[in-house]
Amino acid sequence: MAEGKERLLKGFSPRKLPREEYFGPGHRACQGCGPTIAFRHLLKALGPRTVIANSTGCAEIISSPYPQTSWRVPWIHSAFENAAATAAGIEAAYKALMRKGRIREERIHVVSLAGDGGTADIGMQALSGALERGHDCIFICYDNEAYMNTGIQRSGLTPFGASTTTSPAGKVFKGQRTWKKDMPAIAEAHRIPYVATACISHMKDFYMKVLKAAEIEGPAYLHILAPCPTGWRIPPEMAVEIGRMAVESGVFPLYEVEHGKKRLTVKISERKPVKDYIKIQGRFRHLTDEDIEYIQRRVDEEYERLLRESGEASQAT
Amino acid sequence: MGRNRVSLEICEACAEAVKLADVDVIAAYPITPQTHIVETLSAMVADGILDAEYINVESEHSAMSCCIGSSAAGARSFTATAAQGLALMSEMLFIASGLRLPIVMALVTRTLSAPLSIWGDHSDVMSVRDCGWITVFAENGQEVFDFTLQGFRIAEDERVLFPFMVCLDGFHLSHVIEPVELISEEEARDFLPIYRPRYRLHPNEPISMGCFAMPEYFMEIKKRQDEELKASYDVIIEVWEEWEKRFGRSYAPLVTYQTEDAEAIILIAGSYAGTARLAVDDMRKKGLKVGLASLKLWRPFPLRDIREILGRTEVVVVVDRALSVGGAGGPMACEVRSAFHGESPSPKVVSFVAGLSGRDILRSDFEEMVQRALSHAEKGELPYYEMFGVRE
Numbered sequence: 001m002a003e004g005k006e007r008l009l010k011g012f013s014p015r016k017l018p019r020e021e022y023f024g025p026g027h028r029a030c031q032g033c034g035p036t037i038a039f040r041h042l043l044k045a046l047g048p049r050t051v052i053a054n055s056t057g058c059a060e061i062i063s064s065p066y067p068q069t070s071w072r073v074p075w076i077h078s079a080f081e082n083a084a085a086t087a088a089g090i091e092a093a094y095k096a097l098m099r100k101g102r103i104r105e106e107r108i109h110v111v112s113l114a115g116d117g118g119t120a121d122i123g124m125q126a127l128s129g130a131l132e133r134g135h136d137c138i139f140i141c142y143d144n145e146a147y148m149n150t151g152i153q154r155s156g157l158t159p160f161g162a163s164t165t166t167s168p169a170g171k172v173f174k175g176q177r178t179w180k181k182d183m184p185a186i187a188e189a190h191r192i193p194y195v196a197t198a199c200i201s202h203m204k205d206f207y208m209k210v211l212k213a214a215e216i217e218g219p220a221y222l223h224i225l226a227p228c229p230t231g232w233r234i235p236p237e238m239a240v241e242i243g244r245m246a247v248e249s250g251v252f253p254l255y256e257v258e259h260g261k262k263r264l265t266v267k268i269s270e271r272k273p274v275k276d277y278i279k280i281q282g283r284f285r286h287l288t289d290e291d292i293e294y295i296q297r298r299v300d301e302e303y304e305r306l307l308r309e310s311g312e313a314s315q316a317t
Numbered sequence: 318m319g320r321n322r323v324s325l326e327i328c329e330a331c332a333e334a335v336k337l338a339d340v341d342v343i344a345a346y347p348i349t350p351q352t353h354i355v356e357t358l359s360a361m362v363a364d365g366i367l368d369a370e371y372i373n374v375e376s377e378h379s380a381m382s383c384c385i386g387s388s389a390a391g392a393r394s395f396t397a398t399a400a401q402g403l404a405l406m407s408e409m410l411f412i413a414s415g416l417r418l419p420i421v422m423a424l425v426t427r428t429l430s431a432p433l434s435i436w437g438d439h440s441d442v443m444s445v446r447d448c449g450w451i452t453v454f455a456e457n458g459q460e461v462f463d464f465t466l467q468g469f470r471i472a473e474d475e476r477v478l479f480p481f482m483v484c485l486d487g488f489h490l491s492h493v494i495e496p497v498e499l500i501s502e503e504e505a506r507d508f509l510p511i512y513r514p515r516y517r518l519h520p521n522e523p524i525s526m527g528c529f530a531m532p533e534y535f536m537e538i539k540k541r542q543d544e545e546l547k548a549s550y551d552v553i554i555e556v557w558e559e560w561e562k563r564f565g566r567s568y569a570p571l572v573t574y575q576t577e578d579a580e581a582i583i584l585i586a587g588s589y590a591g592t593a594r595l596a597v598d599d600m601r602k603k604g605l606k607v608g609l610a611s612l613k614l615w616r617p618f619p620l621r622d623i624r625e626i627l628g629r630t631e632v633v634v635v636v637d638r639a640l641s642v643g644g645a646g647g648p649m650a651c652e653v654r655s656a657f658h659g660e661s662p663s664p665k666v667v668s669f670v671a672g673l674s675g676r677d678i679l680r681s682d683f684e685e686m687v688q689r690a691l692s693h694a695e696k697g698e699l700p701y702y703e704m705f706g707v708r709e
Contacts, residue, residue, distance in 0.1 A: 049520045053386060064528035066538075074518040076389050077527035078412050082382035085374065089344060089386025089394070090518060092370035096341035096392055100368060102511065103391070108520060126382065129375030 005211045012204040018044045027070040028062040032236025034226035034243065035059060035115075035142045037200045042111075042140065042224075045210040048073060050109040051090055055083035055118035058149040058228075059142065081122040084130035087112035087137045109138060109214050116143040116157035120183045131190040131219050138213045139221045141183060144228035152231040156181040159251075160298070161291055162283045164231070169286035179298065187221035188257050194220040196256035196265070200227070201243035205254055205265050212258070225252045233282020245277040250303040255310060262310045271315070274299050321499045327458040327490045328353030330497045331397070331423050331483070334465035336367045337505035338421075341392035341512075344372040344383035348402040349435045350487040351425040355397055377402035381409035381420075388418040389526055391517030393469060396420070399487060400427035400441045407445050413480045414449030415542065416526055419472030419512070420480040422450075423465065426587070426638075427487040428674040436675025437487030439587065442615075443639040443648040449542060450482045451549055452616040454586040456572075458495035460613075461485045463566060466500075470509050471556050477549045484615075486588040488675060500564060508563060547617045570619035571610045571626050575601060579608030581632040581687055582664075584653065586612040589636070589678055596683035607687055612649070623656045633664045634690040636683075636705075638672045646702040665694040668702035676706060 008016055022043035029036045035058060043050065051074040054060045060077045063070040078086055091110045097103045112130070114123050119141035127139060146164050147153040154167035158176045163169040167176040188195045194216045196209040206224070213220035227243050229236045246252040247266060251274060254266040274296040278284040287295075304316055325333065331354050335343070343362070345355040361367035370387075374380045377398050384394040398406060403424060413420055429440040442452065451471065455461040461483060468481035485491055500508070516524055530538055550570075557568040574594050576582055583593050590611035600607040610626055612619075627633045637647025645651055650668030657663040667690035672678040686705055693699055 048523075051390075051518050051520065060527075061529060064525055066528040066530040066534050069525035069528060071525050072523055074520060074523045075525045076386065076416075076518055077529075078382060078385050078416065079408060082379060082385075082409070085379035085382035086386035088372060088374075088379075089342065089383035089388075090390045091386075092342045092344070092372050092383065093387035093390035093392035093394075096368070096370045096387075097390070100341070103519065125375055126379045129379055132375075133373065 009204060009208055012207070018047070020044065020048070022048060022050070022072040023063070024070040024072055028065065029058070030230045030236070032229040032239040033062075034200050034228055034239045035144055036062070037240070038142050038224050038226045041203065041206060042210055043073060045207050046109045046111070046214055049106065050111060052076070052111045052113050053083045053086035053090060055114035055123055056080035057115040057118050058144070059113060059115065061149055080118055082126050083112040083114040083118060083123060084127040084139055087139070088130045088133065088135045091135045091137050110136070112137055112139045114141060116141060116145060117147050117155040120156045120181050128190065131187060131192050131221065134192075134218050136217055137219060139187070139219060141221075141223045142226045143223060144226050144231060146228070146231050148228050148231045157183060160295060161287050163286060164283070174286055174291060175283070184221065184223045187223070191260065192219040192221060193217070193259055194256070197223045197225070197252065197254050199225040199243045199247050199252060199254060201240050201247060202254060202266055208265070209256060212256070231283070233285070234280060238280070242277070242281070245272065248272045249274050249277040250299050251277055253303060253306055255306065264306065264310045264312055267312070271303070321501070322496050323499060324494055325458065325497050326353060326492065326494050327461050327485060328425070328492070329357050330458045330462040331465050331485070332357035332361065333499060334462045335395050336361055337500065337502060338393060338466055338469045338509055340367070340369050340395045342370045342372065342384070342387035342394045343396065344374050344380045344387070344394070345396045346374050346377045346380050346398070346402060348377070348399050350427060350437070350491045351397045351399040351402070351423065353491065354423055354425070377406040378409060381406040381413060384420045385409060385413055385416065385418060388420050389416065389518045391512065391514045391519065393512045394420050395422070397423040397425065399425040400429055403441045403445060404429060407448065410445055410448040410450060410480070412527070417478040418480060419469070419478055421465065421468040421472060422480065422482050424482050424484045425487045425491045426484050434674040435487070437489055438673045438675065439484070439637070439639040440673070442482070442484050446616065446648065449546060450480045450616060451477075451546070451553070452482045452484060453613055454615060455483060455485045455490065456588055456590045456611055458490065458493070458497045459566065461490065462497050462499070463560065463568070466505065466509060467556055467560060471549070471553055473512050474552050475515065477552050479546055479549055484587065489588040504563070550617045550619070553614065568613060570614035570622040571612055573626055574609040574611070576608035576610060576626060576630070578606055579630050580606040581634055581691060582608045582610050582627055582630045583634045583636060583683060583687065584610045584612060584627065584649065585636045586615065586649065587638065589638070589672060592678060592680055593636070593683050596680040599680055600684055600687065605687065618652060620656055623653060624660065627653065627664055628657070628660065628662070630664050632690050632694045633666045634669065634687055635666060636669050636671050636678070636686065640670045640673060640704070650702060665699060667693055667699060669705045670702055671705040678706070682706060
């Protein structure tokens with residue numbers, strides 16, 4: 001697939017996508033599941049010479065009820081906090097075995113696949129260690145912004161104001177009280193060759209980044225926004241659309257950092273109001289106009305910083 | 318004998334065995350008193366005399382996670398740890414066994430905090446006794462070397478496929494220099510062929526490992542794991558017999574000394590068996606019919622050997638270097654008691670907890686424990702357990 005990158009991306013259309021499915025149908029995900037869209041296309045992009053180390057979470061639970069599996073590439077799950085370490089072990093094994101002539105020399109894409117909790121909370125240490133050591137792996141955070149598998153509990157990547165079962169909107173507190181942790185920036189701080197954000201709503205951008213992550217030698221970190229209709233309290237058919245709104249409002253900007261150079265890959269010249277994004281989601285139902293104004297101000301600030309860092313002109317008025 | 322007998326620190330002897338095993342991946346984190354093993358291994362890799370990937374992980378949890386990944390991908394994998402490190406990776410120990418990965422680990426036994434202590438006892442290994450690893454206790458440097466090499470062979474046997482833990486006592490063994498008889502690279506290769514797993518994570522034949530199981534499958538899977546771990550006993554014996562034929566050193570689940578006519582037998586695991594052997598000589602000179610059983614194989618639990626060897630005596634003096642806080646006795650003692658429950662005749666099992674956190678157990682201490690045990694047995698008063706050597 002990596003060879004056909006130019007061909008695929010030039011005049012990108014669904015018809016040009018590989019027909020092979022490596023994430024099989026019949027899994028147990030909820031209707032409208034955003035993460036499974038990400039897995040399906042991730043594997044279409046990477047192809048069959050791929051192996052996945054999966055953390056505990058939605059991805060693992062919906063795809064591997066013994067004795068069935070949705071994975072048509074080699075796949076391992078061992079625990080929650082260690083996808084990156086497990087992937088690192090696999091990568092090291094291939095290196096040693098290829099060097100010793102025990103298996104054929106080839107590029108095998110080793111993918112660490114973890115959710116937002118498995119990446120930014122409990123899995124952060126293992127991820128940081130693996131990024132620092134420079135393993136040739138693709139580290140993926142599929143971010144659905146809470147511990148959805150256990151019933152919508154807040155994580156460090158749950159956005160400010162969102163009501164979850166452990167950051168509920170109550171009489172005193174209005175949902176999540178912390179700002180979403182800037183996980184891509186943390187990955188970037190490891191000075192790895194490639195960091196990018198992606199969203200299931202922008203597939204050309206998504207494929208471009210997965211293929212780039214696969215091509216680049218050394219660690220690549222991809223942070224994929226993968227909306228969860230169940231946890232975000234939106235209709236299932238809205239999963240892709242809500243992702244688009246997150247990107248177009250500047251709540252989740254799409255960019256990449258290649259060898260230290262930051263670049264906005266999807267430029268939004270006129271960002272849509274954050275209010276439009278927030279108002280249609282049940283998890284933000286309790287927020288007042290004043291709360292939303294606060295979020296808008298903060299999104300503006302962060303977006304300005306991103307523009308500055310990417311060498312783009314300010315959009316401040 | 319013409320063999321290559323050299324003086325080595327026992328940690329180095331362990332590393333030599335790992336080198337001779339031609340491991341592919343080592344993932345480890347430093348912790349006292351284990352560090353000399355991984356320092357030696359990383360020096361071997363740095364000097365190019367061991368062709369392995371050495372992963373400097375950021376925690377023991379990741380050490381075991383890396384080994385799980387590398388072993389699943391078909392690489393011969395090794396790590397070493399102690400105490401808190403073992404506690405931190407304990408989640409992954411259960412998973413390594415459940416995934417049936419033949420990882421070998423040296424556990425340099427050390428006490429679990431708190432209070433923090435770097436000194437040795439068996440509280441770490443006893444905290445993970447249900448984790449599903451084959452577990453052996455070494456008594457000296459030679460056994461550490463032998464067990465480490467045997468570990469790979471046993472673990473990788475298709476009839477076994479379980480991870481293997483070699484326990485060596487912190488400081489009493491790890492930091493001691495002893496003469497160790499090494500084997501040659503050819504002998505090692507002959508004894509331990511290249512690991513060629515039937516299944517591995519590789520795109521040529523995609524498999525899914527570590528699926529979740531609903532209750533309708535879970536118990537069957539666990540029953541099989543339990544039965545197959547128990548069945549590994551026969552392979553362990555087979556490999557030990559082969560080892561004796563090749564290298565002349567014999568092993569058994571319980572290595573006995575003066576037990577034939579013994580009225581009391583001391584049961585202990587690890588390095589203190591050496592001191593206990595001398596104590597047996599002292600007592601024999603005084604006319605006390607005492608013997609010793611040094612426990613080598615802890616998991617699978619050698620039930621038959623325990624019954625056969627200890628069942629012939631009247632009093633079994635179990636000296637545990639671990640405390641089950643608030644429990645019914647030392648961990649080994651409890652299992653020995655349960656081995657004899659309902660058996661007839663059955664020896665009286667007296668449980669002592671001694672030598673915690675590197676506290677010395679002297680030759681004379683063994684004699685005192687035996688005397689006390691005999692007196693308890695005579696009076697028919699058997700305490701759950703006694704902490705031996707505690708200042709009142």
